[in-house]
Amino acid sequence: MTTSAVIRELHTNEEFERVDELFERIWGFEPDGRPITAGLMRALTHAGNYVSGAFDGDRMVGASVGFFGQDSTLHSQNTGAAAGRGIGFELKLHQRQWALDRGISRITWTYDPLVRRNAHFNLAKLGARPAEYLPCFYGVMADAINQGDESDRILAVWPLTDPAVEAAVRRVPCLPAVPEDAVVGLGDDGGRPVEGRTDGRVVLVAVPEDIERLRGVDAGAAKAWRHAVREVLGGLMEEGATVTGFHRKTYYVVERNA
Structure with missing residues (x-):
C-alpha cells in the first residue's frame, strides 16, 4: 500500500x-x-544542510537528515519512515530534487548489507550502487534493532542524473543481468550461510531472509551471517x-572486473 505524504x-x-x-520509535536508540x-x-540546517519531514496530515511519518560532503556530494545520514507505505521512496525523491536544485550530482549513504529489504530498496528501486564495504563502521550497536551486532555497512552511491537512476525514479526498477554461468559465493542453507565458489566472472552473495528477527532468535546464526558476508562480499x-x-x-x- 502506498500513501502520498x-x-x-x-x-x-x-x-x-x-x-x-520519530527516529527513537523506529530504531529504539538508547x-x-x-x-x-x-x-x-x-x-545542520542553519549551515545550509538538509533536514526534511514527511507528513500525513499533522502526523510526521518520515524524516531524513543529510549534510554536504566532498566533491558535490550530499551524505544522507539518517532516513526513517513508516513501513509499507512508499514514504521512504518519496523522501528520497525529495532529497534528490533538493540536491539537484543546488548543483549536487550525487547522494551517498550507508546501510546494513544484511538487511534484504534495504538492499532491494537501495539497489533495485533507487538504482544506487555499493562503492565500499565498511566493517564495523559505527562500532557495536546498542539500539533495539541491531541488538549488539557489529555495524558493518555498505557505502551506497546514488549518481543523480545517471540513466539508470532517472529510470528508477520513474519507478522502473534497476534489475541486474545474471548470466547462466554465475556462481554462488554465499548461499542460504536452512537459515545459515554456506560459502561456495567465488571464482566465476559473476558471483551471487546471499543475505539472510530476516536478519533483525534472527538476531533475536539465534544470535549465533546472525553472527555467522555477519562474518560470512563480510568475508565474501567485502572480500570481493x-x-x-x-x-x-x-x-x-x-x-x-557481483561482477569481477576483467
Whole structure:
C-alpha cells in the first residue's frame, strides 16, 4: 500500500524534536546512543544542510537528515519512515530534487548489507550502487534493532542524473543481468550461510531472509551471517569487483572486473 505524504524542509526546534522522537520509535536508540539530536539538526540546517519531514496530515511519518560532503556530494545520514507505505521512496525523491536544485550530482549513504529489504530498496528501486564495504563502521550497536551486532555497512552511491537512476525514479526498477554461468559465493542453507565458489566472472552473495528477527532468535546464526558476508562480499569488493544489483530480493550480484 502506498500513501502520498507531504514532504517539506524542516526549520524549527519543535520540528527537530519530532524527528528525534520519530527516529527513537523506529530504531529504539538508547538515550545516549542517538546518532543525531535535535540540537545537531538545528545546527545542520542553519549551515545550509538538509533536514526534511514527511507528513500525513499533522502526523510526521518520515524524516531524513543529510549534510554536504566532498566533491558535490550530499551524505544522507539518517532516513526513517513508516513501513509499507512508499514514504521512504518519496523522501528520497525529495532529497534528490533538493540536491539537484543546488548543483549536487550525487547522494551517498550507508546501510546494513544484511538487511534484504534495504538492499532491494537501495539497489533495485533507487538504482544506487555499493562503492565500499565498511566493517564495523559505527562500532557495536546498542539500539533495539541491531541488538549488539557489529555495524558493518555498505557505502551506497546514488549518481543523480545517471540513466539508470532517472529510470528508477520513474519507478522502473534497476534489475541486474545474471548470466547462466554465475556462481554462488554465499548461499542460504536452512537459515545459515554456506560459502561456495567465488571464482566465476559473476558471483551471487546471499543475505539472510530476516536478519533483525534472527538476531533475536539465534544470535549465533546472525553472527555467522555477519562474518560470512563480510568475508565474501567485502572480500570481493576489496579485490575491486563491482556490485551490479540485487537479484530476487536475495542475492547481491557481483561482477569481477576483467
